[in-house]
Amino acid sequence: MMILSGDPPRSRVLSILLVVIIAALAVTPLIFPGAKAMNVATKILIFAAVVASYDLLLGYTGSVSFAHTMFYGIGSYSIAIALYSMGPSWAAVATGAVVGLPLAMLLALGIGLFSLRVEAIFFAMITLAVASAFLVLASQLSWLTGGEDGRSFQLPELLRPGTVLISKNVFGFELNGRVLTYYVIFIACAAMILALLRVVNSPFGRVLQAIRENRFRAEALGFRTVFHLTYANCLAAVVAASAGMLNALWLRYAGPDTSLSFSIMLDILLMVVIGGMGTIYGAIIGATIFILAQNYLQALMGAASNAAAEAGIPLLPGLLHPDRWLLWLGLLFIASVYFFPTGVVGRLRSAGRAAS
Amino acid sequence: MTDLLTLAGVHTHIGRYHILHGIDFGVPEGQTTMLLGRNGAGKTTTLRTIMGLWPASSGRISLDGQSIEQSPTPDIARLGVGYVPESMAVFSDLTVKENLILAARDGPLDDTRLEWIFGFFPALRRFWLSRAGALSGGQKQMLSIARAIVEPRNLVMDNGTIVHRGEMAALASDATLQERLLGLSLETHQ
Amino acid sequence: MTDLAASAALPKPSRDMLPVLLPVILALAMLPLIGSPSSWVTLTVASLAMGMMIFIMASGLTLVFGLMDVLNFGHGAFISVGAYAATLVLLPLAPYVQADSLWLNLAVLAPAAVLSMAVSGALGLVVERVLILPVYGQHLKQILMTTGGLIVAEQALYALWGPQIIPLPLPTSLRGSFIIGDIAIAKYRLLAMLVGLVVFASIQLVLNRTKIGLLIRAGVENREMVEALGYRIRRLFLGVFMVGSGLAGLGGVMWALYREQVHASMGNDLTVLVFIVVIIGGLGSIGGCFIGALLVAAFWCRSWRWSRIFS
Numbered sequence: 001m002m003i004l005s006g007d008p009p010r011s012r013v014l015s016i017l018l019v020v021i022i023a024a025l026a027v028t029p030l031i032f033p034g035a036k037a038m039n040v041a042t043k044i045l046i047f048a049a050v051v052a053s054y055d056l057l058l059g060y061t062g063s064v065s066f067a068h069t070m071f072y073g074i075g076s077y078s079i080a081i082a083l084y085s086m087g088p089s090w091a092a093v094a095t096g097a098v099v100g101l102p103l104a105m106l107l108a109l110g111i112g113l114f115s116l117r118v119e120a121i122f123f124a125m126i127t128l129a130v131a132s133a134f135l136v137l138a139s140q141l142s143w144l145t146g147g148e149d150g151r152s153f154q155l156p157e158l159l160r161p162g163t164v165l166i167s168k169n170v171f172g173f174e175l176n177g178r179v180l181t182y183y184v185i186f187i188a189c190a191a192m193i194l195a196l197l198r199v200v201n202s203p204f205g206r207v208l209q210a211i212r213e214n215r216f217r218a219e220a221l222g223f224r225t226v227f228h229l230t231y232a233n234c235l236a237a238v239v240a241a242s243a244g245m246l247n248a249l250w251l252r253y254a255g256p257d258t259s260l261s262f263s264i265m266l267d268i269l270l271m272v273v274i275g276g277m278g279t280i281y282g283a284i285i286g287a288t289i290f291i292l293a294q295n296y297l298q299a300l301m302g303a304a305s306n307a308a309a310e311a312g313i314p315l316l317p318g319l320l321h322p323d324r325w326l327l328w329l330g331l332l333f334i335a336s337v338y339f340f341p342t343g344v345v346g347r348l349r350s351a352g353r354a355a356s
Numbered sequence: 357m358t359d360l361l362t363l364a365g366v367h368t369h370i371g372r373y374h375i376l377h378g379i380d381f382g383v384p385e386g387q388t389t390m391l392l393g394r395n396g397a398g399k400t401t402t403l404r405t406i407m408g409l410w411p412a413s414s415g416r417i418s419l420d421g422q423s424i425e426q427s428p429t430p431d432i433a434r435l436g437v438g439y440v441p442e443s444m445a446v447f448s449d450l451t452v453k454e455n456l457i458l459a460a461r462d463g464p465l466d467d468t469r470l471e472w473i474f475g476f477f478p479a480l481r482r483f484w485l486s487r488a489g490a491l492s493g494g495q496k497q498m499l500s501i502a503r504a505i506v507e508p509r510n511l512v513m514d515n516g517t518i519v520h521r522g523e524m525a526a527l528a529s530d531a532t533l534q535e536r537l538l539g540l541s542l543e544t545h546q
Numbered sequence: 547m548t549d550l551a552a553s554a555a556l557p558k559p560s561r562d563m564l565p566v567l568l569p570v571i572l573a574l575a576m577l578p579l580i581g582s583p584s585s586w587v588t589l590t591v592a593s594l595a596m597g598m599m600i601f602i603m604a605s606g607l608t609l610v611f612g613l614m615d616v617l618n619f620g621h622g623a624f625i626s627v628g629a630y631a632a633t634l635v636l637l638p639l640a641p642y643v644q645a646d647s648l649w650l651n652l653a654v655l656a657p658a659a660v661l662s663m664a665v666s667g668a669l670g671l672v673v674e675r676v677l678i679l680p681v682y683g684q685h686l687k688q689i690l691m692t693t694g695g696l697i698v699a700e701q702a703l704y705a706l707w708g709p710q711i712i713p714l715p716l717p718t719s720l721r722g723s724f725i726i727g728d729i730a731i732a733k734y735r736l737l738a739m740l741v742g743l744v745v746f747a748s749i750q751l752v753l754n755r756t757k758i759g760l761l762i763r764a765g766v767e768n769r770e771m772v773e774a775l776g777y778r779i780r781r782l783f784l785g786v787f788m789v790g791s792g793l794a795g796l797g798g799v800m801w802a803l804y805r806e807q808v809h810a811s812m813g814n815d816l817t818v819l820v821f822i823v824v825i826i827g828g829l830g831s832i833g834g835c836f837i838g839a840l841l842v843a844a845f846w847c848r849s850w851r852w853s854r855i856f857s
Contacts, residue, residue, distance in 0.1 A: 064689045120685040121617045125821045128619075132818040214371070262814075266697055273690060318705040327701030334694035337687055338680055409770055433776035445771040447764040458760055461776045503775070 009281055011352035014345060018281065021288050025186060029179045036295070038178070042185055042250050044291050046243045049189040051271045052196050052283035053239035059278030060200055061232050062212035063115050066265055067127035070134050071104040071237040073260035075244025077138070077145055078103070080254035083153040084146075090156050097245060104241035105234045112233030116226060135260050150255020155181070159249065185246045192239050197280050199235065208232055209278075270333045276343025285344050293329060298322035360385045361406070361511060366415030366425070368398075368405045375401045378415065383511070400442055403513050407439050408432045420510065434461075438504030438512040444496045448489030452480055452499055455488050459503035466507070473502045569597075569840040584728040589847060595735035597843030598742020599804065603797030603816065604823045604835050605749060606790015612766040612830015614783045615685070616678055619692040621794060621820060622813030623699030627669055628662035628795025629802035629812060630703060633712055635661055643717045651717035659799055666795025670788040678787075696814060703810035712808040738800055745793065749832050762786060766830035819846070 009015040021044075028041040054068050078100025079093065086092035111130070115123050138145045145151065155177070157163055163177035199205055211218045211225050219225050248254045258264075267290065275286020305320035319327065340347050359382030368376040375398050383389045393399045404410045406417055408429040417425040424432050433439070447455050456465060474481040477498035483491060488499060504512050573593075577586050603625055611617050635658035636643055642654040677695050681687035716734055723730040753759035765772045765779050772779050794813075801816065802808045823842050827834030 058686075062686060064686060121611075121615065121689060122825075124619070124689050125617065125825060129818055129822050129825070266693070269690070269693060270697075315706075318708075319702075321705065323709070324701055324705050327698060327705060330694055330697035330701060334677070334691060334698065337690045337694060341687070407774060409774065428778075429770075429773040430776050430778045433774055439774045441771065441774070445768050445774075447767050447771070449763055449767060450760065454760055457757070458764055458772075459775050 009345075009349075011345075011348040013352065014281065014285075014348040017348075018284060021284060022190075029182050030173055038182060040291060040295050042182060044287050045185055045189040046247050046250070047268070047271060047291060048284045048287040049192045049243040049246075050240050051268055051275070051287050052193050052280050053236040053243070054268050055272050055277060055280055055283050056196060056200065056208075056232055056236045056239075058272055059276075059280075059282075060205065060208045060212060061229055063120065063229075064124045065111065065115070065127040066124060066262075067111055067131040067134075068236070068240055068268060069260055069262070069265045070107065070131055071240035072244040072247070072264070073134070073138065073254075073256075074104045074107070075100050075241030075246075076248040076254035076259035077151070077244075078241075079245045079248040080146075080151040080153055081144060083155070084151050088154040088156050093156060093249075100241055100245065101238055104237040108233045108237030109230060112230045113226075115233070116229060131260075131262070131265065135256060135262075138260055139256055146255065148256060150253055150258070152253045155249065155252055159184075181249060185250060188242065188246055192242060193280065193284070196235075196239065200280060204228065204231075270329055272343075273333055273336045273341075274329075274343055276345030277341060279342070279345040282343045282345040289344070290329065293325060297325050301325055359383055360420060362416075362418050363402075363406070364416045366402075366405060366417060367413045368401055368410055369413045370401075370410060376405065376412075400515055403439070403515050406432075406513065407437065436508070436510035438509040440500045440504045440512070440514040442515040444493075444500040446488040446491070446496045446499050446503075448487065450488055451485050452488055452491070453484050455499055455503060456506050459506045462507055469506065473506065477502055565834070565837050569837060569844060572841065572844050582728075584730070587729045587731065591731050591735050591739075593843045593847040594840065595732075595738040595742075595804070596847060597840040598739050598745075599797050599800045600816070600819055600823055600843055601742055601836050601839035602745050602800065603794045604820045604827075604839060605745065605832060606786070606793045607820060608824045608827060608829060608831065608835045609762065609766070610783070610787050610790050611824060613762060613779075613786060614682075614765075614769070616682070616688065616783075616787075617692070618673065618678065618695070619689060619817070620673070620677075620694075620696035620699055622696065622815070622817040623673075623703075624666040624669060624791040624794035624813065625798035625801070625816055626700070626703055626808075626810055626813030628666045628798030629714075629808045630707055630712075630810075631662045631665040631795065632658040632799040632802065633714060633808055636714060637712075643715065646718045648719040651719045655717060659796055662795040662799045663792035666798070667788045667792035670791025671784070673791070674784055674787045696817075700810050700814055707810065709810065714802050714806055714808050716803055716806055734804065738804065741796075741800065745796075746832070746836055753832065758782070 009018055025041050025045060028037055032038075032041070050068075050072055057063055057065060057068070079096035082092040082096030082099065083089075086095060111127065114126070118126070139147050142148075154160070157177075159177045159181045161176055161178040163180075164174060165177070165180060166175035168174045200208070207218065207223050207228050210221070210223070211228060215225055244254075244259060247259070251258060271286035271290045272283060273286070274282075274289060275284070276282025299322070301320050301324070302322040305317045305322065308320055309317040318324070336343055342349070361383040363379050363381055366376055366379040367374065379398075379402060381389075391399050391402065401410065405412050406424075408424070408427055408431075412425045415425060416423060419432070419435055419437070422435065424435065447458070450458070456470075460466075477495075479491075479495045480498055480502055483495065488496065491499065501514065504514070573590050576589070577583070603621075607618070607621055636654060639654050642650050645651065673692075673695060677691045678688065681691055720734045720737060723732045724736075751759075753763055761772060761777060761779070761782055765782065769779060798813060801812065805812075819842055823835060823838040825838075826841060827836070827838030
């Protein structure tokens with residue numbers, strides 16, 4: 001974690017956790033069999049990146065925006081539309097990136113400048129409205145975006161599951177296009193998170209924190225807050241859009257429910273708060289907790305729900321029903337905001353400090 | 357004669373800024389007290405702290421023997437403290453009449469008292485049913501002061517402008533006023 | 547005070563009529579584009595009815611926001627809960643709902659509406675104490691807490707009532723339309739407009755004729771000064787919040803009957819519209835909220851028309 005940033009996890013437990021998570025993610029295709037494990041792992045990687053970018057805004061500049069999924073969606077759709085229209089080629093991928101990233105940046109520029117002019121609550125409301133409008137727009141422009149059905153496409157040959165690069169016979173496992181895609185995503189997300197760590201620990205990042213604490217004072221000290229906040233917004237947007245692109249490449253699909261829906265925005269919020277605002281590491285922890293819960297907690301809840309039903313307890317079976325996992329995470333979220341605003345990471349860090 | 361209002365060792369912080377560093381003074385009953393100071397010395401902060409708008413971080417404030425440094429603003433006002441803020445803070449969307457009705461917390465507007473106020477500030481009678489926002493700056497100041505004295509108060513704190521010092525002085529020395537206003541704190545700008 | 551009452555008020559600055567006329571102008575502008583006057587009337591009534599319902603849902607929110615700088619992002623919960631509470635009355639009493647008698651129908655609708663408002667109001671009390679009071683003044687946390695409330699509320703409704711859409715049929719006597727020549731005016735839409743106007747008038751009455759209304763109007767302008775005048779505005783705020791929640795519940799019932807269905811996500815889906823109305827109308831302004839609601843509803847209704855014209 002000291003790579004490039006000089007911001008250590010500052011907690012033994014946290015460091016161990018992070019190492020375990022990253023190691024597990026690194027060897028998933030080799031060790032954990034099955035499509036589900038790879039899907040879960042990929043989701044963790046991609047969301048860790050998106051949430052880290054959101055943490056840059058929420059945790060470091062202190063602004064709540066409900067429009068972050070727009071950038072994610074722009075990334076997804078750019079790739080999807082490009083590969084759909086131009087056929088599965090690297091040129092299409094490049095085109096998608098070249099169109100999507102600047103578009104995301106431009107939008108971020110607008111939103112960022114706007115955030116400077118209005119108060120926090122008002123800004124949050126407006127981003128909510130803008131995101132909703134964007135979602136409706138994407139659905140309406142069905143000739144471009146595929147409407148409610150979204151856009152499916154084929155990947156360039158190298159990344160296809162059918163492409164075998166190193167067959168089973170050599171190392172005991174097959175290195176195919178899917179695995180390659182996985183590692184591309186792994187490296188890209190890792191790089192983006194490390195870059196964000198670098199940014200928040202640079203003088204620039206410290207100015208951001210100063211602005212978060214007291215914008216007026218930061219201005220008085222001579223920092224051009226407009227520049228800093230705009231830059232932060234654009235950076236966050238670019239990372240989110242890139243994560244969106246990776247998501248599209250993995251799913252070979254982009255659609256409103258996987259790229260633009262409000263529930264994705266809520267998921268991001270849950271992850272960043274539970275993991276820990278203003279830490280970047282919190283994004284990794286939060287994403288892991290959330291996505292593991294989403295995929296594996298439900299089995300647990302199902303068992304508990306059935307037990308409660310058999311025991312004849314009223315209400316409990318409904319509350320413990322596997323589909324209600326979000327209810328409990330929502331409660332955890334509220335508890336986090338109030339009791340542990342610094343999230344899991346913050347608690348681990350303060351526990352570590354208390355112990356030493 | 358005991359002081360109506362006393363401050364002892366009062367410190368006020370606003371965020372990280374330490375504005376008041378141990379203020380001590382007393383406001384005697386039945387007199388007019390003036391706080392003088394350069395710009396930024398902390399006069400407004402002192403009045404706001406007394407009023408509870410900014411909590412004192414330490415020290416004691418007592419009004420009529422009662423500790424009020426921890427009291428919430430409405431409670432302090434209910435102890436009979438009238439406040440005329442620097443920004444006048446008239447409710448622009450309400451009429452002059454409504455502004456005064458609001459200020460007369462204990463009951464309906466007392467006609468005699470109103471007449472007495474109109475004696476000092478005839479403009480308020482003229483614009484009785486007008487939106488307070490339509491008044492001129494000076495008239496708003498009058499309204500702000502009138503609000504503070506529309507009912508008998510124990511203490512009136514005026515963070516006002518120099519323009520109405522004349523009127524305030526006349527008010528303070530009015531014979532019919534003496535038994536009701538026990539203390540008056542004025543502030544000037546330099 | 548006789549001479550005061552007779553005193554001439556300053557000539558009021560001429561009221562800016564443009565915002566008030568805007569919905570009217572918009573409606574009239576659509577007439578040539580739609581073509582037939584009868585469709586225009588139907589569409590206008592539809593958007594008016596919808597606007598009234600949204601206004602009811604948004605009215606509490608704008609006052610609360612203007613008064614205390616508090617915005618409950620989970621406001622949709624009150625809308626949904628109101629609708630579900632109504633089902634507790636309307637579904638068991640289905641025979642009365644199905645009876646073709648206006649009085650029987652209203653006899654069932656009235657308690658349903660009252661229950662909705664009571665339940666939503668009570669939920670408002672809980673939300674204010676649990677989610678808003680603890681982080682009062684900290685805007686970031688307030689946004690996050692109330693967003694959490696949004697998630698938990700919707701999930702709790704799913705847990706209590708299930709994820710399926712619950713049909714809520716319109717009472718029989720309110721079905722159909724009044725036919726005047728060529729024009730069809732839906733009966734329920736008329737009722738919605740009536741209720742909306744009653745709510746609007748009541749709020750204006752309270753705001754302009756009562757001392758509480760005075761406090762609210764003053765508080766929206768300058769909370770601190772109201773406290774400095776000796777009023778414990780926190781208690782007033784709780785009251786306004788609860789009334790706002792109750793009104794949202796009423797809006798929820800009406801919307802559910804309009805769509806003839808109840809679903810846990812309905813409140814959150816409407817929240818964006820409600821927010822847009824509050825933004826357009828200006829914080830703390832009931833009049834603005836009213837006009838904003840009419841405008842939003844007009845665009846919403848007409849956008850369907852537009853997409854049909856241009857697709």
